[in-house]
Amino acid sequence: MQALILGISSGTGCIAYCAPVLVSYLLGRGSRVSGNFFVLFQFLAGRFLGYMIFAILAWLLGRTLVQVPVFFSLFTAFIYLILGILLFLYGFIREQTNEKRCKNSSGAIPEKKSGCLVQTDNAVIRKVQDRWPILVPMLIGLLAGLNFCPPFLLAFTDAASQETLPRCLMFFALFFVGTSIFFLPFAFIGIVRRYNILSVVGKLATGLIGIYYFYAGLMLLINLLTIR
Amino acid sequence: MNDLEKIKKSEPLKGSVLKSLLLIIPMLLLSFLMLSGGQIPSAPSKIFALIMAFIFFNTLFFLMVHTGKTDKFRAIAFCLFALCLTCSFISHYIEARGSMGISDRTLLACKLPFCHIVIPMTLIPMAFTRTIIFPGMIIGGYASIATMFVIWIGVSLALGRGFCSWGCFFGGWDDFFSRLTKKPLIKKISDKLHYLPYAVLLLIVISSAAYLFPTYCAWLCPFKTVTEFQDVTSLKTLLETVIFISLFAGLVVILPFLTKRRTQCGLFCPMGALQSFTNKISPFSVNINKDLCVNCKRCIKVCPTFSMDEKSVSKGKTRITCVKCGKCVDACPEKAIFFHIKGTALKGNYKIGRLLFIYPAFLFLVAFSGSDFQVVIVRLINFVSTGSFLLK
Numbered sequence: 001m002q003a004l005i006l007g008i009s010s011g012t013g014c015i016a017y018c019a020p021v022l023v024s025y026l027l028g029r030g031s032r033v034s035g036n037f038f039v040l041f042q043f044l045a046g047r048f049l050g051y052m053i054f055a056i057l058a059w060l061l062g063r064t065l066v067q068v069p070v071f072f073s074l075f076t077a078f079i080y081l082i083l084g085i086l087l088f089l090y091g092f093i094r095e096q097t098n099e100k101r102c103k104n105s106s107g108a109i110p111e112k113k114s115g116c117l118v119q120t121d122n123a124v125i126r127k128v129q130d131r132w133p134i135l136v137p138m139l140i141g142l143l144a145g146l147n148f149c150p151p152f153l154l155a156f157t158d159a160a161s162q163e164t165l166p167r168c169l170m171f172f173a174l175f176f177v178g179t180s181i182f183f184l185p186f187a188f189i190g191i192v193r194r195y196n197i198l199s200v201v202g203k204l205a206t207g208l209i210g211i212y213y214f215y216a217g218l219m220l221l222i223n224l225l226t227i228r
Numbered sequence: 229m230n231d232l233e234k235i236k237k238s239e240p241l242k243g244s245v246l247k248s249l250l251l252i253i254p255m256l257l258l259s260f261l262m263l264s265g266g267q268i269p270s271a272p273s274k275i276f277a278l279i280m281a282f283i284f285f286n287t288l289f290f291l292m293v294h295t296g297k298t299d300k301f302r303a304i305a306f307c308l309f310a311l312c313l314t315c316s317f318i319s320h321y322i323e324a325r326g327s328m329g330i331s332d333r334t335l336l337a338c339k340l341p342f343c344h345i346v347i348p349m350t351l352i353p354m355a356f357t358r359t360i361i362f363p364g365m366i367i368g369g370y371a372s373i374a375t376m377f378v379i380w381i382g383v384s385l386a387l388g389r390g391f392c393s394w395g396c397f398f399g400g401w402d403d404f405f406s407r408l409t410k411k412p413l414i415k416k417i418s419d420k421l422h423y424l425p426y427a428v429l430l431l432i433v434i435s436s437a438a439y440l441f442p443t444y445c446a447w448l449c450p451f452k453t454v455t456e457f458q459d460v461t462s463l464k465t466l467l468e469t470v471i472f473i474s475l476f477a478g479l480v481v482i483l484p485f486l487t488k489r490r491t492q493c494g495l496f497c498p499m500g501a502l503q504s505f506t507n508k509i510s511p512f513s514v515n516i517n518k519d520l521c522v523n524c525k526r527c528i529k530v531c532p533t534f535s536m537d538e539k540s541v542s543k544g545k546t547r548i549t550c551v552k553c554g555k556c557v558d559a560c561p562e563k564a565i566f567f568h569i570k571g572t573a574l575k576g577n578y579k580i581g582r583l584l585f586i587y588p589a590f591l592f593l594v595a596f597s598g599s600d601f602q603v604v605i606v607r608l609i610n611f612v613s614t615g616s617f618l619l620k
Contacts, residue, residue, distance in 0.1 A: 020434045027430075200420060204427035222463065 003171045007178015015182045018047075020209050021087065021144045025137070026189045027202025028091070033190035039137045040187045044180050046141025048173075055172035059165045077220035083143035084214025090136070091207020248294035251583065255289050255591065262595040263602065277605035284601070285594050292586060296579075298554025302593070303403055306393065309597035310400025312604040314454040315617075319607060321456055323618050329459035338363040340456075341371035344380055344396070345499040346445060348429055349436035361440050379596075386588055388510025389503040390552035392493055392533075394589040395596050398451045399551075402492045406484035406532055413486045422494070422534045422549075425501035432498050444498060450476035493551065494533035504548045512585045513568050514552060516544045517575070520564035527556035527565060544574075552589070557582070 022043060026036050192198050263281050285305065292301040321328055330340065342364040353361045365372045383391045392399050432444040445452075447468060453476040460466050475496075483491035493500050507513070516527075521541065528536045535550040546556075557565045566578040567585040611617045 015438075019438060020431060023434060024427075024430065197423060197426075200423045201426040201430060204420070204424055205430045208427055208431055219464070219467070226463070 003174035004178045007175040008181065009178075011179040011182040018144050018183070019186075021083075021140060021206070022183070022186055023189065024202050024205035024209055025087075025090070025140060026186060027192075027198050028200075028204075028206050029202070030196065030199035031190055033187055036187040036190040040183060042137040043141035043144075044183060046138035046143075047145030047180070048176050049138075050142045050145035051172045051176045052169060055169045056165070058172070059168040073220050073224050077217045077224065079143055080213045080217030080220065082217075083140070084210045084212070084217060086136075086139060086143065087206050087210025087213060089210075091203050091205070091210055245294065248290060251293050252286065252290050255587065256286055258591055259285050259289075259594045259598075262591070263598040265599075271606075273606045273609040274602065276609065277602040280605050281598055281601045285590075285598070289586075289590050292590070293583070296582075297558050298582070298586060299558050302393065302554060302590070303407065305590075305593055305597065307400040307404040307407075309397055309593070309600065310404065310454075312597065312600040313397040315607070316600045316603045317455050319617055319619075327459075328456050330456050335363050335458075338365065339369060340364045341369075342373045342376045343371070343445075343451075343455075344376055344391075345398075345449060345451075345497070346442055347377070347380055348433055348498055348502045349442045349444060352433060352437040353440055356437075357440070359440065361436060362442055362445075383592060384503065384506040385509060387512065387552065387592065388507035389500070389548075389550060390510065390512065390585075390589055391503055391506075392497075392500050393551040393553035394593045396493075396499075397597070397600075398454075399490065399493055401451070401454070402480045402484040402490045403532070405481050406488050406490055408485055409488060412488040414483075415487075417487065417489075417491075417495070417534070419537075424495050425497055428496060429498035429501040447471060448475060450480055450492060452476075488532075489534065490532040490551075494535075494549070500533075500549070500551075507548050507550060511570050512552065513570055514546045514550050514557065515566060515568040515574060516541060516546075517564045517566065518542075518544045520562045521560075522562055522564075524561065526559050526561065530555050530559045552585070554586075 022040075025043075026039065029035070029039060031039060260282055263278055263285070269275055269278060288301045288305055292298060295301075318328055340363050342362060346362050350360055350362060353359050360366070360373055362373065367374045380391075383395055387394060393403075428444075428448070432442075432448075435441075435443040448471065450472050452472045457469060457472065458465050460469050479492040479496050483489075483495075521544075523541070525538070525541070528538065528541065531546075532553060532555060533549050533551050535547045536556060537547065540547045552567070554567070557567065563578075567582045568574065569581050569584060572581070607617050607619065610619055
């Protein structure tokens with residue numbers, strides 16, 4: 001119960017850290033509200049996976065003499081670098097019109113079917129999206145969730161004091177449920193999907209925030225190297 | 229010859245000298261009021277500065293009215309405004325604290341001048357937390373928060389995104405560099421990048437609301453290069469400095485030079501993106517008479533903020549990002565583009581519509597920039613007489 005209340009009380013803090021990524025990504029997709037809910041659940045699934053990884057780490061922390069600050073910083077740095085590259089690729093990869101796929105019966109290309117008109121030109125991303133369509137939002141959720149925001153650190157500290165691994169996992173799972181409630185309204189971004197421009201803006205914003213995360217990861221690494 | 233051609237032929241924008249002089253009389257009176265602030269200064273150097281500023285602005289306005297050309301004369305004042313503000317600002321801060329750098333002590337004192345670019349970042353925190361996330365003064369002092377908000381609201385209602393061409397004290401920099409070459413060296417910029425300012429706006433609004441910190445000011449604003457910035461005391465501040473200087477060099481100097489466009493304003497500035505929406509409420513717009521338009525695309529080539537494209541020209545209007553600089557109006561060989569007052573007939577007297585627009589726009593430019601012009605003239609006089617640009 002404590003974990004759930006902690007999650008609910010600090011959920012807005014989690015949104016503050018995840019919103020720039022999530023809002024940009026959902027806008028960039030240009031999906032309907034129902035589609036956005038589907039993506040959101042994938043995002044939350046990734047986040048949940050991240051939280052479970054941290055639950056295991058928290059439990060191990062209570063039992064080892066690992067140099068925690070250095071380990072956390074190094075881990076976070078690499079997560080940020082990967083997230084930054086992923087978001088940058090998503091935001092700024094070249095798009096091209098898939099005319100053959102999108103032409104209607106009269107041979108014209110409908111302007112408003114934004115999802116139809118856009119196809120990634122990047123072979124790697126296209127392969128990933130075609131074969132494992134849930135992987136991209138889930139990966140973004142995982143990497144964005146592995147974020148040492150203040151509520152998360154609080155939960156981490158509390159979880160580290162749990163006696164057994166299942167209790168630690170349960171603690172983080174309930175914390176996750178508490179924070180996730182605040183993410184549900186984001187799916188309603190799909191209401192503005194008819195404005196194709198917002199999709200372009202969202203993608204560009206995602207690319208920009210990728211640059212920020214890459215920079216943040218680099219700074220963490222530089223700080224670590226400087227300290228050592 | 230149809231009615232439109234008759235209007236075009238019979239009402240050239242250029243008028244007689246006497247008529248132009250009569251038309252600028254209100255500006256003479258109003259500009260004097262704005263420049264003097266309601267009282268004549270006592271120091272000889274300030275009187276001289278007042279006279280010079282008065283002559284300068286009114287000469288430009290007279291030429292604007294008489295020749296029918298808007299952009300050329302607007303740009304002279306606009307670019308000089310940017311230069312004068314920089315000189316005035318830097319001199320003031322060197323006098324006050326010995327450098328352009330902002331120390332932590334200065335930040336904590338909450339006396340930083342409030343710039344209009346901060347406005348988008350403050351709105352959500354102000355609405356939800358009743359906090360202004362900027363270390364400035366609400367009232368009093370130099371460029372207080374309340375003053376800037378009032379000015380911004382008033383100008384937005386009147387001019388819309390015309391603020392970016394008639395008031396923004398930074399826009400003159402990339403406007404200047406965009407005019408240095410005769411032909412652009414880079415002609416094509418991806419259409420997708422035209423939406424980048426909105427992406428920057430989205431990000432800085434969300435991140436500022438999340439972190440309760442003006443993120444654009446801290447990390448991205450290129451104009452810190454010509455005003456003030458945090459002292460370099462750590463790796464973080466060093467990186468911040470490298471970033472904003474690089475952005476200034478790239479977006480304000482190099483790219484405008486190469487493209488002959490205002491790339492900072494058109495491709496990056498989040499305040500410009502926000503200001504675009506105010507074009508919807510402004511009573512003025514720039515329209516195209518489709519009957520006169522011969523689709524030469526000259527307006528698309530000259531527009532500094534990418535506010536003209538084939539789609540908008542075919543609809544007879546500019547895109548929402550139009551900064552109302554008048555460049556397309558002046559460039560159109562068929563006189564098909566005109567300043568229009570919303571709600572009035574599209575096929576009316578173009579001259580009246582233009583006059584009704586340039587009057588408030590130019591007056592705002594005078595009011596906003598006048599004091600900086602005069603300060604620089606006073607400093608120049610001081611430099612000539614004492615060898616120092618600083619007044620103290």
